[in-house]
Amino acid sequence: MRLTLTTWNINSVRLRIELVAKFIKAARPDVLCLQETKCPDDAFPLKRFKRLGYEHVALNGQKGYHGVAIVSKLPFDTTDIRTFCDRPDSRHISVALGERASLAAPIVLHNFYVPAGGDIPDPSVNPKFEHKLQFLDEMRDCAPLHPNGDDRHILVGDLNVAPHEHDVWSHRQMLKIVSHTPVETEKLLAVQTCGRWYDVARERIPLSEKVYTWWSYRAADWAAADRGRRLDHIWVSEALRGTVRDFRITRDARGWERPSDHVPVTAVFDV
DNA sequence: ATGGTCGGCAACCGA
Numbered sequence: 001m002r003l004t005l006t007t008w009n010i011n012s013v014r015l016r017i018e019l020v021a022k023f024i025k026a027a028r029p030d031v032l033c034l035q036e037t038k039c040p041d042d043a044f045p046l047k048r049f050k051r052l053g054y055e056h057v058a059l060n061g062q063k064g065y066h067g068v069a070i071v072s073k074l075p076f077d078t079t080d081i082r083t084f085c086d087r088p089d090s091r092h093i094s095v096a097l098g099e100r101a102s103l104a105a106p107i108v109l110h111n112f113y114v115p116a117g118g119d120i121p122d123p124s125v126n127p128k129f130e131h132k133l134q135f136l137d138e139m140r141d142c143a144p145l146h147p148n149g150d151d152r153h154i155l156v157g158d159l160n161v162a163p164h165e166h167d168v169w170s171h172r173q174m175l176k177i178v179s180h181t182p183v184e185t186e187k188l189l190a191v192q193t194c195g196r197w198y199d200v201a202r203e204r205i206p207l208s209e210k211v212y213t214w215w216s217y218r219a220a221d222w223a224a225a226d227r228g229r230r231l232d233h234i235w236v237s238e239a240l241r242g243t244v245r246d247f248r249i250t251r252d253a254r255g256w257e258r259p260s261d262h263v264p265v266t267a268v269f270d271v
Numbered sequence: 272a273t274g275g276t277c278g279g280c281a282a283c284c285g286a
Contacts, residue, residue, distance in 0.1 A: 011286085012278055036286085038279065064279050065286095116286050128285085160286090217276040217286090261277075261286085 001103070002245070003269045004029045007111070007156035007232055009214075009262035013037040013069065017045050019256055023264055024052050027250070030073050031097075035113040035158045035262075037067035044069065060093040068093045068111050068157070074101035082145070084138045085131055091115070103271060105152055107240075110145060112157030121181045129178060132160070136187035146195035147237035152271070155197060155235040158262060161188040164202065166210045167230035179229055197235035200267050204247045214262045215254050222254060232265045243269045 006029040010016050013034055024032065032054070037044065041059040049057060054071040058079045061067040067090045070076075077098040084091060091113045098106035115135050118128030139145065147153035163185045165171040174180035192199060205211050212228025219225045236244065246268035253263040 015278070036278090065284085118285085218274080220275080258277095 001271055003031070003107075003271045004266060005031045005033070005109070005154065005156070005234070005269070006264045006266040007033045007035070007158075007234060008264040009035040009113070009158040009232060009260060011036045011038070011260040011262065013039050013067075014043065014045060016258070016260060017048055019253070019259065021048065021052060022256070023250065023253060024054075027264065027266060029266060031109065032071045033109070033111040033156050034069045034071070035067070035111070036260075037061050037069050038064060039067055058093050058095050060090040062088070062090040066090045066113055068113050070095050070109065070111055072097075076100070077106065082142070084135050087131075089115075091135075105150075107152045107154060107271060108147075110153070110155045110157075112139075112155065112159060114139075114158065114160045116160050117178045117184070119178060121176060121178050121183070132178075133183065133187060136161075136184070136191060140187070140191045140194045147197070147239070150239050151237050152239045153237040154240065155195075156233065156265075158231055159188060159233050160231050161185060162229040162231055163188045163192075163199075164207055164230075166207060167212075169210070169212070169227040169229070174229075179231060192235065195235075196238060198238065198241045200234040200236055200244055200247055201230065201249075201265070203241065203244065211249070212251075213249055213265050217261050232262055234265060234267045236267075240269060240271070243271055245270055 056072040076095040115132040117132035120126040123130035213232040215222040250264040
């Protein structure tokens, strides 16, 4: 069975529901993971997704900030929400796809929205950066999050860290910019290593090649400047590593009318 | 070297 999975920081699902519909009609993912829905669960545009063929929805939203959702053509066996740093923020939701989705072996899917971390990369003066570092440490130490043995697990989301040199437009100029400081990139890679995760983008695209999924709203001409960062990720466990058939970043979406600053990132699996 | 733009929601906060 072919499974197409997309992750997208939509920056308000209600404001951009027509862009989501446009993407869905073109890409037809089986499962779509959204971040920054900025929408309480009772205001999520459920009916629109159902009309688009996505009957199964797992929500962890809150008013005004953050918020994650998984919308799917396939039914879930279970849904789970975790909290981090003892805060009520809506930054995680996971589902299991299994018997009800006619899968021979279950797949557990985690959808994350890691804190952005503010502007100053010093935890002693910037509580938002301190929170981000603590969040990454908790992800690393969260054993139930990480795959064991033959587990088929996927972790996606806006992880708000561009870990490698060519995940940013200028490694040298970004070293003191939140999202690419050494303390963050080391902590994100520690989550990856401790959890025995594989980064699908970098399994497919050499480390020497620039790859971005986000471009700032502040650029006069985002495409001409092309000062992007790779903040959105798809990680898989060892058991799924060999099942990846395609990987794409829908860069065009950054040029759509009233876009999100992030674009959809998609992986296709033979599961 | 600095400031540049968004969205939510109604003055700024978070990104």
